[in-house]
Amino acid sequence: MANQIQYRYEKDNLVKSEPGKYQDTELKSNELVINLGPQHPSTHGVLRLEILTDNEIIKDVIPHIGYLHRCFEKHTESLAYNQIIPYVDRMDYLSSMNSEHAYAMGVEKMLGITEQIPKRVEYIRVLVAELNRLASHFVGVGSYAMDIGTFTPFFWMMRDREHIQRLLEWASGARLLYNYIWIGGLYYDLPVGFEDRCLEFIKYLKPKIPELEILVTDNKIFIDRTANVGVLPLDLAINYGITGPMLRGSGLKMDLRKVDAYSVYPEIDFDIPIGKGAMGTVGDCWDRTYVRIREMYESIRIIEQCLTKLTTEHKRTKEFDPQAIVPKKIRPKAQDLYFRAENPRGELGFFFRADGKSDIPFRCKARSSCFVNLSIIGELSKGAMIADLIAVLGSIDIVLGEVDR
Amino acid sequence: MTVKDISEHLKKTLGEDRVLNINEESTPHTIEISPNYILEVGKMLHTHDQLFFDMLSCITGVDNGVEAGTMEVIYNFYSVPFEQSLMLKVTLDRNHAEVHSLESIWKTADWLERETYDMFGIKFIGHPDLRRILMPADWEGFPLRKDYKHEETYRGIKIEY
Numbered sequence: 070m071a072n073q074i075q076y077r078y079e080k081d082n083l084v085k086s087e088p089g090k091y092q093d094t095e096l097k098s099n100e101l102v103i104n105l106g107p108q109h110p111s112t113h114g115v116l117r118l119e120i121l122t123d124n125e126i127i128k129d130v131i132p133h134i135g136y137l138h139r140c141f142e143k144h145t146e147s148l149a150y151n152q153i154i155p156y157v158d159r160m161d162y163l164s165s166m167n168s169e170h171a172y173a174m175g176v177e178k179m180l181g182i183t184e185q186i187p188k189r190v191e192y193i194r195v196l197v198a199e200l201n202r203l204a205s206h207f208v209g210v211g212s213y214a215m216d217i218g219t220f221t222p223f224f225w226m227m228r229d230r231e232h233i234q235r236l237l238e239w240a241s242g243a244r245l246l247y248n249y250i251w252i253g254g255l256y257y258d259l260p261v262g263f264e265d266r267c268l269e270f271i272k273y274l275k276p277k278i279p280e281l282e283i284l285v286t287d288n289k290i291f292i293d294r295t296a297n298v299g300v301l302p303l304d305l306a307i308n309y310g311i312t313g314p315m316l317r318g319s320g321l322k323m324d325l326r327k328v329d330a331y332s333v334y335p336e337i338d339f340d341i342p343i344g345k346g347a348m349g350t351v352g353d354c355w356d357r358t359y360v361r362i363r364e365m366y367e368s369i370r371i372i373e374q375c376l377t378k379l380t381t382e383h384k385r386t387k388e389f390d391p392q393a394i395v396p397k398k399i400r401p402k403a404q405d406l407y408f409r410a411e412n413p414r415g416e417l418g419f420f421f422r423a424d425g426k427s428d429i430p431f432r433c434k435a436r437s438s439c440f441v442n443l444s445i446i447g448e449l450s451k452g453a454m455i456a457d458l459i460a461v462l463g464s465i466d467i468v469l470g471e472v473d474r
Numbered sequence: 475m476t477v478k479d480i481s482e483h484l485k486k487t488l489g490e491d492r493v494l495n496i497n498e499e500s501t502p503h504t505i506e507i508s509p510n511y512i513l514e515v516g517k518m519l520h521t522h523d524q525l526f527f528d529m530l531s532c533i534t535g536v537d538n539g540v541e542a543g544t545m546e547v548i549y550n551f552y553s554v555p556f557e558q559s560l561m562l563k564v565t566l567d568r569n570h571a572e573v574h575s576l577e578s579i580w581k582t583a584d585w586l587e588r589e590t591y592d593m594f595g596i597k598f599i600g601h602p603d604l605r606r607i608l609m610p611a612d613w614e615g616f617p618l619r620k621d622y623k624h625e626e627t628y629r630g631i632k633i634e635y
Contacts, residue, residue, distance in 0.1 A: 077630030086610035086629075090603075135608040142593070143617055178501065307528050307554060310582030321554070328557060405500035407532060407550045407561060420534045420548065436532040436550075444585040473608060 089119050090131045099123055103455070107136050111216050111459050114469030118446075118458070125454050130447045134440075137473040145433040150176050150399040151252055153433065158246040160435060161471040163208050166201035166237070167412045169250040170194055174331060175408030175419045176252045179401035185394050189383040190254055191333045193391075196267075196375040197237060197249065199368045203274075204233040205413035206361045206368075209466040213358060214285050216463040217294050222284050229277055232270050239263065252399060255391035264380050271369055271376075278365050286348075286359050295358065296349030299449045299461035303352065309445045312438055313415025314364065315465060318344035318357035325411035337374050339367045354464035361466070400428050414438045414466055439471040475524060477503035480560065483525070488514055502550075502559035509547075509564040509573045516576050519551060519560070527551035527560060530580035533587060535594040539620040543568045545596060549576070566596065575601040593618040 091102050103120045106112040115136035121129040141160060145153050157172045158165040173194075177183045211226030234244045239260055241249035249256045285291055301311070303319045316323060324341045326334040342363030344356025379385075403425030409418035415438030422432040442465050450458045475483075481493045484505070492515060495506035507515050519527045532550040549562040564573055575598035576583040587598045588607040595616035598604055606613065615622050624633050 079629075082629060085612045088611055135606075135610070138608045140617070146618075305581075308581050310529055310531060310580070323554060405497075405504060405548070405561065407502065407559070409531065416531065418532050418550070420532060420550070422536060432534070432536050434532070434534045440585065440589075441582055444582070448581075 087117070087133050087135075089133075091119065091121050091129075096121075100128065105458075107133075112462065112469075113212065113467055114472075116443075116467070116469055116472070118462075120455065120458065122455060127450050127453050127455060127458060130450050130458065132443060132446055134443070134469075134472050137469045139474065141474040142432075142434055145430055147429065149428040150401075150430065153430075154251070155246065155248050157435075158248060159470060160437065160474050161205075161412065161414065161417070161439070161468050162245055163468050164201050164205040164413045165245060165247050166198045166250065167205075167410070168417055169247065170198045170332070171408065171410035171412065171417045172419055173250045173252050174410060175406065175421060176399065176401070178408055179404060179406050179421060179423060180252075180396060180399065182253055182394060182396070186253065187383075187389070187391075187393070188333065189379065189389060190391055192375050192378050192383055193255060193259055194250055195333055195337070196372060196379065197240065197247075199371045199375070200233050200237060200267075202413045203365055203368045203372075204230045206365050207233075209413070210281065210285060210358060210361050213463040213466065214291065216459050217291055219284065219288065219291065222281055225277070225281065225284075229274060232273070236263070236267060236270065239266075251392070251395055253395040254393065258385065258389060258391050259379070261385075264376050267372070268376055271372055275369065278362065278369075282362055286355065286362060292348050292355060294456075294460055295354035295464065297353050298349075298453065298457050299354045299464060300350045301352040301445070301449060305445075305448065306352070309448070310441045311415070311445060313412065313442070314360045315357055315415065315442055317341065318360045319352035320344055320346075320356075325409060325416060329409070331410060337371050339370050342367065354460050357464045357466075398428065401425070409436070412438055414468065414471070415442060435474055437471045437474060439465075439467040439469075440474075443467050443472055475556075475558065477505060477560065480525060481505055483522075484515060484518065488518060497563075500561060502561050504548075504561040504563050506563045506565070509566055512564055512576065513574045513579075515562070516579050519562075520579050525553065526555055527553045527558075529554055530576065530582045530586070531559075533583065533590055535590040535596055535618065537568070537594055537618060537620045540568070545571045545594060547573055547590065547596060571596040572599055573597075574599050575604075577601055592616070595619065 101122050105118040107115040107117040117133040119131040144156055157168045161168050207226035207230045211223040214222040238244045241247040301319050306316050306319045320343050322341050322343050342360050344351055344360055348355045401423040406421045409416045418436035420434040421430050424431045450461045477496055481496050484492050492511050497504040519525050529552040531552050534548040536546040538544045545566045545568050547564050551560045590596050591604055592606045592608050
């Protein structure tokens with residue numbers, strides 16, 4: 070098998086499998102189609118953009134996606150509820166904990182065991198999810214700054230992200246794809262000493278984020294590249310179903326952690342940062358980056374409160390079993406359920422249909438935030454310069470794993 | 475507004491036959507309507523000042539299998555000012571799976587409907603650009619239909635492993 074050619078090359082393969090919308094023969098004399106990606110560092114993965122340009126001005130952008138499609142929904146047709154969790158991890162591989170959390174809460178709601186989850190389990194879930202949110206925002210802001218042309222924040226963010234990954238590896242055994250949050254509980258309790266080390270890390274991290282702000286959002290070059298670029302008005306954002314930091318960047322105080330008040334978030338004190346147009350117009354690329362950086366502070370606040378609770382009120386005991394109410398058999402009664410939760414990139418929703426007769430969902434659909442957020446790129450970059458397209462694309466902060474699922 | 479109020483309102487303003495069924499077992503509660511009236515009901519849900527479902531979160535296709543002979547499209551709406559969710563369901567004939575597109579009201583529907591078409595082959599009438607989105611354009615069949623059988627190879631690449 071090894072010497073066999075596994076792929077039959079034909080010259081028009083790409084044209085047939087992913088035809089462009091604009092044909093060369095239909096173009097006007099000053100128009101040109103530029104193809105960006107699928108292999109291009111600033112597309113953050115395998116995204117192909119077909120750009121119709123008039124000299125330097127963008128007339129239309131057609132995203133071609135699906136290069137990383139791994140059939141999540143097809144897989145769920147043959148997997149039991151608890152076996153789907155690793156596949157959920159692989160959707161948004163930068164914030165697996167958050168996705169797991171959303172998925173587990175959805176299934177728990179179907180089973181009706183949401184109220185029985187021990188408080189310690191809930192606090193640990195929120196703790197690891199917020200750590201992962203920090204790590205995800207680090208990559209988002211760091212790589213965005215790199216797209217814009219400054220390299221240092223990326224290295225700094227990767228350095229700090231490494232600490233988070235080590236912490237999560239210590240807790241779960243994996244660096245990126247954790248399978249730590251189970252339906253009804255956790256894989257393990259936190260390792261002994263985790264709380265102290267985590268607190269140490271937070272102390273180390275706190276002064277680092279102002280440094281990031283000096284390098285990124287206060288940077289003259291960064292402001293010139295992002296302020297007043299890719300302005301997203303609020304009504305358009307809602308009509309396009311945009312969620313997460315992108316929607317908050319447009320000035321709407323909407324965070325599902327507050328709106329739906331799931332898990333222990335109502336017991337925790339945190340703010341929702343929104344874009345105010347400090348450097349330009351409300352809803353521009355700068356505002357979206359600003360919201361992400363402010364959210365890092367909020368995540369740190371949440372982590373601190375969780376650590377306080379985990380060391381005082383809900384501290385480690387010998388009797389505590391994180392798998393105490395993990396159901397042996399997950400068979401929800403027949404129902405439809407749509408559950409959503411706030412991921413670093415927006416609303417991650419799961420639609421379930423259970424038939425009440427099997428351990429396998431009849432239908433499980435993931436509503437991915439990146440997929441919906443990316444759909445606005447054509448609208449956002451119309452009339453902009455080609456260089457601004459990179460600024461707009463980076464500010465959407467997509468993870469292609471979640472776009473294509 | 476509860477789902478009963480919404481359904482009463484739809485019946486009163488648009489006609490008795492608009493609402494087929496309400497289901498309070500599901501989360502959020504579901505209103506089932508006839509696919510013929512989806513555009514009318516969508517406009518009402520979007521613009522009415524008491525409902526104002528300004529966000530379309532999710533569109534899900536469901537195939538009930540060959541024996542049942544039906545497919546469903548499920549819409550999840552959310553109202554930002556009223557913080558309310560609603561699930562809307564239409565049932566389609568499996569052999570003529572067609573429903574009017576909501577792209578003219580909610581732009582989110584553009585890609586979500588393309589995805590549903592890609593996976594189930596449900597046609598959205600009036601959609602401006604109904605192409606496959608995740609699968610390659612020359613892919614045969616609709617993968618999430620219950621009777622789907624994939625091909626042996628795709629361009630010389632073995633599919634089954």
